Amino acid sequence: MEVTLLGTGDTTGTPTVGCDCDTCERARELGVERSRFSVHVRSEGGESLLVDASPDFRSQFLTQGVDLPDAVVITHVHFDHLDGLGNAYRLVPYGESIPVYAAGEVDPATGESVADTVRSRFDYLDRIDVRDVAPFEPTSMAGLEVTLVPVEHPPLASYGLAIADPETGGRLAITGDTSYAVPEASREALSGADLLLADAIVPAALCDRHPRGGAHHDEDGVPRTFGTKHMTREGALDLADELGADRTRLVHAAHFYPAEEAFAEPLAVDGETYSL
Ligand SMILES: [Zn+2]
Ligand SMILES: [Zn+2]
Ligand SMILES: [Zn+2]
Numbered sequence: 001m002e003v004t005l006l007g008t009g010d011t012t013g014t015p016t017v018g019c020d021c022d023t024c025e026r027a028r029e030l031g032v033e034r035s036r037f038s039v040h041v042r043s044e045g046g047e048s049l050l051v052d053a054s055p056d057f058r059s060q061f062l063t064q065g066v067d068l069p070d071a072v073v074i075t076h077v078h079f080d081h082l083d084g085l086g087n088a089y090r091l092v093p094y095g096e097s098i099p100v101y102a103a104g105e106v107d108p109a110t111g112e113s114v115a116d117t118v119r120s121r122f123d124y125l126d127r128i129d130v131r132d133v134a135p136f137e138p139t140s141m142a143g144l145e146v147t148l149v150p151v152e153h154p155p156l157a158s159y160g161l162a163i164a165d166p167e168t169g170g171r172l173a174i175t176g177d178t179s180y181a182v183p184e185a186s187r188e189a190l191s192g193a194d195l196l197l198a199d200a201i202v203p204a205a206l207c208d209r210h211p212r213g214g215a216h217h218d219e220d221g222v223p224r225t226f227g228t229k230h231m232t233r234e235g236a237l238d239l240a241d242e243l244g245a246d247r248t249r250l251v252h253a254a255h256f257y258p259a260e261e262a263f264a265e266p267l268a269v270d271g272e273t274y275s276l
Pocket of ligand 3: 010011037078080081177252
């Protein structure tokens with residue numbers, strides 16, 4: 001499979017609109033961007049799966065030149081992962097629809113499943129065909145075998161993804177938006193991939209700027225979770241160690257990384273491609 005990182009930023013992206021911080025200025029100088037989260041996966045069989053529908057959908061597809069998707073999977077219903085789905089109006093010819101996969105289990109925070117929320121938010125769009133997926137059950141999407149696994153992103157239900165190409169055996173793991181408290185069964189499903197994309201919103205040193213501080217501290221007291229919703233860089237690297245992927249890229253990064261750390265390895269930027 002061919003993996004293209006369409007969007008590697010957090011919900012404001014880097015550069016952030018109207019921001020002149022050193023990190024946003026450095027991104028402009030380097031000509032790099034971290035738009036809102038999305039990943040394009042082209043299977044060996046030639047079909048394409050879009051992981052999350054970024055509000056930056058249009059510019060991502062114009063910039064990266066990837067094929068339009070044959071299917072979409074949505075990890076959770078935050079704006080930066082879902083709102084690009086409105087582009088389906090232009091994606092699919094009149095009278096046709098595109099399958100949009102999402103977890104079918106009820107989210108206690110919303111009283112709906114991710115699939116239900118996608119259906120209700122886009123009820124005006126007859127060109128999307130929302131299909132319920134059961135967590136931990138491998139499901140065929142665009143020629144790929146995809147398993148949704150629950151992660152922790154309170155208060156919403158959120159899912160990581162294990163994606164395998166049945167033709168090549170290539171494996172991609174995506175943590176999704178999550179704290180470090182990924183359940184054990186989900187860790188197992190995400191382990192041993194060729195490439196891991198891990199949520200790493202900020203360095204642990206910035207936890208004192210969050211009203212909730214940090215959580216899930218390591219033995220040296222370093223927080224692996226920023227607030228309650230996302231992993232720190234240190235937490236993401238610890239999880240990556242445990243999951244043992246051949247290669248790890250840190251994604252969903254905020255412009256709050258100090259400029260001298262923001263573009264260092266293994267933090268991803270938009271447009272990176274991987275062959276698995
Ligand atoms: Zn900035
Ligand atoms: Zn989120
Ligand atoms: Zn997000």
